Every structure is written in C-alpha cells, then in structure tokens.
Amino acid sequence: MEIQRKVKYEEELDRQFLDVIKQMSGSDEIEGCIQCGTCSSSCPMSVYMDYPPRKIIAMIKNGFKDEALRSFTIWLCPSCYTCQVRCPAKIKITDVMYALKRKAIEEHVYPSRFSIPVLDKEMSKIIGANGRNSELWLILNLYLKSRNPLGLLKMAPLGLKLMKTGRMSLKKESIKNKKQLQTLLKALKEGAR
Amino acid sequence: MNGYVYYPGCSLKGNAKHYEESILPVFKEIGMPLEELGDWNCCGATAYFSVDDTMAAAICGRNLSLAEKIEKDIIAPCAGCFLTLKKSNKFLHSESEKAQKILAALEQAGCGYKGKVAVKHPLEVLTQEDILEKIKVRVARKLTGLRIACYYGCQLVRPFTDFDDPDYPMSLDKLMVAIGAEPVDFSGKTRCCGGSLTGTIEEVGLRLNFILLKEAKRKGADVISTICPLCQFNLEILQDKIVKKYKEDITIPVLFFSQLIGLAMGLPKEDLGFSRSIISLKPLWEKIGNGGRP
Numbered sequence: 001m002e003i004q005r006k007v008k009y010e011e012e013l014d015r016q017f018l019d020v021i022k023q024m025s026g027s028d029e030i031e032g033c034i035q036c037g038t039c040s041s042s043c044p045m046s047v048y049m050d051y052p053p054r055k056i057i058a059m060i061k062n063g064f065k066d067e068a069l070r071s072f073t074i075w076l077c078p079s080c081y082t083c084q085v086r087c088p089a090k091i092k093i094t095d096v097m098y099a100l101k102r103k104a105i106e107e108h109v110y111p112s113r114f115s116i117p118v119l120d121k122e123m124s125k126i127i128g129a130n131g132r133n134s135e136l137w138l139i140l141n142l143y144l145k146s147r148n149p150l151g152l153l154k155m156a157p158l159g160l161k162l163m164k165t166g167r168m169s170l171k172k173e174s175i176k177n178k179k180q181l182q183t184l185l186k187a188l189k190e191g192a193r
Numbered sequence: 194m195n196g197y198v199y200y201p202g203c204s205l206k207g208n209a210k211h212y213e214e215s216i217l218p219v220f221k222e223i224g225m226p227l228e229e230l231g232d233w234n235c236c237g238a239t240a241y242f243s244v245d246d247t248m249a250a251a252i253c254g255r256n257l258s259l260a261e262k263i264e265k266d267i268i269a270p271c272a273g274c275f276l277t278l279k280k281s282n283k284f285l286h287s288e289s290e291k292a293q294k295i296l297a298a299l300e301q302a303g304c305g306y307k308g309k310v311a312v313k314h315p316l317e318v319l320t321q322e323d324i325l326e327k328i329k330v331r332v333a334r335k336l337t338g339l340r341i342a343c344y345y346g347c348q349l350v351r352p353f354t355d356f357d358d359p360d361y362p363m364s365l366d367k368l369m370v371a372i373g374a375e376p377v378d379f380s381g382k383t384r385c386c387g388g389s390l391t392g393t394i395e396e397v398g399l400r401l402n403f404i405l406l407k408e409a410k411r412k413g414a415d416v417i418s419t420i421c422p423l424c425q426f427n428l429e430i431l432q433d434k435i436v437k438k439y440k441e442d443i444t445i446p447v448l449f450f451s452q453l454i455g456l457a458m459g460l461p462k463e464d465l466g467f468s469r470s471i472i473s474l475k476p477l478w479e480k481i482g483n484g485g486r487p
Contacts, residue, residue, distance in 0.1 A: 026289075044385045048397055076397075079239045080385035081351035085359045094352065101243040115393040123240035127252065131234035133203040139392070158430060165469040167208040175234050181255065184302035188251055191294055 013063030021060050025099035027092035033057045039083035039093050049073040053083055053093055060096070069109050074100040075116040115146045128185060131175030136168060194309065197318070198265035199227035200256065202274035202422075203235055209271070209422030211466025215451035216270050216315055218460050223319075223327045227268060230259055236269075236277040239388065251295045253281035257312075258304040266311040268318060270451075272421035273388075276348040279312040314349055316420050316450065317356050320364040328371055333459030335373025339480055341453070342379040342414035342445075343369060344405070346424040350383055359383065365450060369418060372457035377412040381405045386427040395434075402427050403435045406443035415480050417447045425449060429471055446472045 022028055033054075040052035050072050051059070059068040068074070077097040084094045101117070104110040110117040122141040126133055143152035162168040175181065205213040220227045233256050241249035256278060260267050269275040285292050286308050299306050318324060343365040351359045360383055366376040384405060391398025405428060409417050419425045429447040436443060448470070455465040467474060 044387075044401060045390075045397070048394075076390070076394075078347075078385055078388040078390050080347035080388075081359075082347070082383075082385070084352050085354060092352075098242055098246065102246065105244060116390070117243070119389060119393055120240040120243040123238065124244040124248075127235045127237055127241060128248065131252075133235045133238075135203060135207040142392070161430070161471050162208060165471060167210060167469055169207055173203070173206070176232050180302050180304060181234060181252070184251055184255060184298055184304070185248055187298035187301045188247055188295065191298065 008064070014065040015063050017063050017065040017068075018060055020103070021096060021099050024102060025092060025096045027095050027099075029089055029091045030057060030060055030096065032089040033061060033091060034089060036088060038086050038088060042082045042086050044080065044082070045076045045078060049076055053077075053097075056100070057091065057093070057096070060100075066109075068100055069104045069107065072111075072114075073097075074104060075110070075114060113146050113148075115142060115148070115151075118142060118146045121145075128181075130173065131178060131181045132173035134169070134171065134173045136170060137172060194266045194311065195264045196266070197225065197227060197268045197313070198230045198260050198263060200230050200233055200236075200260075200267045200269045200274060200278070202233075202269065202271040204271050204273075204422035204426075208426055209449075211452065211469040212270055212422055212425070212449045214464065214466035214469075215449055215455045218464060219319075219451050219454050219458065220268075220315070222331060222455075222458055222460065223324060225324075230256065230265075230267070231263075233259065236271075236274040238273050238277060242277070247291060247295060249277075250281040250284050250292075251298060253278050254285055254295055254299045254306050255302075255304050257282055257285070257310045258299060258306040260310045261306060264309075266313060268313050268315055270315050270420070271423075272314065272346055272348040273423060275312060275314045276353070279353060282308075282310065282312055314356075314420070316349065316364055316368070319454070320368055325368065325371055328368070328454065328458075331458050332372055334457055334481075336369075336453065336457050336481055337373050339374045339477070340413055340415045341369050341374045341376050342409035342412060342417045343376050343382055343450075344379065344409075344417050344419040344424060344428070345383050346419065346421045347383065347385050347388075349420060365418065365420060368450065369453070372454055374453065374457075377409075377414045379409060379412055379414065381408040386424045388423055388427075391427045391431060398427065399431055399435055399438055402431050403439050403441075403443065406432065406435065406445060407441065409445055410443050414445065416453075416477055417445055418450045418453055419447060420450050432472060444472060446470060446474050446477055 037054045040054040046052040081094045237249040357364045387398045387401040
C-alpha cells in the first residue's frame, strides 16, 4: 500500500496569498477570523460547496492558494451577502469571494466548461463592447462557450413562454455613445492598474 | 440634487417589462413622474465584478456622471443595479488609489464625476413617510383580504443596511398594509433565490426556489410580492419544473410590488403588465372580488 500524504508541508504553502487577497478584496479583517462558522451556517449554498466559506477563509489565512482558487465554492457564491453582514469579525466575505473569482480567472485555474465563470466573462464582454447586455444573446453565448447545446435545447420551452408574454427581445442592445465607453475602458487599460 | 431619474437596467427592458410598466405609472400618480436616464449603460451586475472590478466600477461611474450632469439622484428598481451602482458610488468616494484612477479615466472620457449623486431603490423612496401618506390617500380600491408574502431577496437589504433590516426587513410589508393587503409572516423574505445560478446550475435553482415557494404557501399567501426582476423571474419561471420534481403544489402568482400598488390606486389594469404573468392570476382576481376576471 502506498502511503498518501493528506496534509501539506509548510514549505508548500503560499505565504503571500493572504496579502494578495486582502489587497484585492479590500478586506483587511481576514486574519481576525475566529473560525466560528457563522458564515457557513448562514450560507444558502454551503450544502453544495466543496469547502464551506469558513474553510475558505482558513485556507486564505494559511496559504492554501491552489485549493481556494480551484474550489467550486467561489463560483457557487451568489453574492447574497448574508455571511458578510453576520460575520462577527466583520470580514467582507462576499468581497473576498469576488477577489478569489478574479484571481482564478487571472491565473486560468477556473473550470473552463463550468458555466458560471463562462457567464461572467461573456456578460462582461458584451457590456464592454456595447454598453448594454442583451439577455437572449448572453444565453446563446453561454451555451455555446460552455459547449452545452443540449442545455440550450432544454431552454426552448422557457423561451417560448417568454416570447408569448412579450418578455424576450431579439434585439441586440447598445448605447449610443460607444466611443465614450471605449475611451473610458482604454484609459483604464493604459494606466498601470 | 433636484429630484430623481429612472435607471432601468437590462431586465426592465427585457424579461421584466412589467416592472417598468407598473413602476412608472405609480410614480406618476403620486406626482413624481420619472424620466429615463439618457444613454445609460449596463451596471455590469455581479458578472463584471467577478472579472474586473476596476472596469466594473468605471462603467457604473459613467451612469453616475450622466445623472450628475442633469442634477438628479438615481432610482434603480432592479436590486442588482441598485446595489452595483450604490457600491460603486461608495467606492468612488474612497481615497483609494484605484478609485482615483477611475475618476481620472472618467474625466478623460468626458464623463467626469464629482460624487454628488445618491442611488435609491423605489421601495426606499415610496416608504418615506410623506410619500407613503400620498399613496394611502390615492388608494381607490383596498386589496382587502389579499395575503401577501413580501419577498425582498438579498441585494436590496445587504450588505448596506442603512435603509432596512438585513434579515427581517419590514418596509415592503408596511407598504402592502398601506394598500389594504395583509402581509404574512414570511420567514424566507431575505433568503436567496439563487440569482443567476438558476440559469447555470438548475438543480440548485430548483431547490432554493422550492424552499421559498413552499414557505409562502405554508403561510397561506395568495401572491408573492417582490422588488427584484431576477427574483421575480426565478420564482415564477421555475414553478412548473418544481411541481414536477417535488410533487407538491407550490403554484402561486409572483408580482412586482408596483403592480399591486398600481392596482390598489385604481390605475387601468391593462397598463400594469399583468398580462405578462406566466402563472395564472385567476385566483387573485377571484380573491379581490372580480369574479375571476382581470
């Protein structure tokens, strides 16, 4: 029998990770976590998570970068802010989850066919280009990019209901002053961020 | 600032047209007609902040700047837009280097922002004491006996808690009492509907909404009244699948609070977007004494 190590050695941890996430999330309070578990018990999604929020915070504090960034947890957070308003240590947990999502995208470690990061990226692209989201086109892109044509087919009855009640638009929406939006986004890209 | 300007966001122009169709007449009726913010852009919602928070706050800054130019505060009926704009507004007021960079870029793009605009949700405005009085005076038909589960969802009451309680808010309940209806003690009122997760992981969406619908039914509600387009969408659209999966009758109409206010004010029903309901409203019309007719 081969012995498998279940715990990380100290030198395998990323000691910078805490500071990176503190900076990215704007939540300096992470180290104050007392592991009470209020976040995990408040979270409507924790039953679906691989690591509940309490563990994610502990991972950040202790440098378990890979585990935190590759977790499904961060993508399952629907930003309901329940944990954030209840945390006795005042950690901005939802903002921390956002920071982890951005870091995972930046380092390309998110599950690439998993629909949630795909939705986030596609919606950002549409808005960045046109200034406005178009619901139907977002859904089409989502199923295309997550390579799930069957999922799209399953959506058909819903699409019909929305059509019938006039709640679906086929139009590609756009703002008039796209040039201003492009100038704005370009100015930010060029300035060292 | 000199009054309010209306920020629709993508939902109120798309799947939640009936929210726009009802909120605008209600504001008009109380003497505060709302104009739409010219050339507004999308707020970016939770998606843009998951990808790039600098860009996300910047595009919100453009909307704030547009409102500032016409000297109006923003009314954003979508809870997602409301929070995204409010959060970005707060961020742009901070001393952080990132905020300063965004403000400089806004200036460069010809949409500089000085920080004068406030972002409000219509519920916040309609429950101000003087305005609530105006609504009471204009009630033409009290919705007596109509039992309502008031559903606030997440982002209106969290993380900012300056307007109502983050766990058990009462402002919508108060407003429903003002139009003669009877709010039920709905413990799910701020429990998450799953947001965009219902579109990405259906099983999770079905479960979360089943919990909410079941609780509303258990408390004897005739209708769920909500303030957020995504909540309205999730709660309504998944009902047939939930019935099939959990084999329980959780069918219940889900309406925007503004549709109910308009109804009580006696505004023409055909102008309040009721025909866009996917769930039958017949039980509702029967309950308020209209012989099952709209």
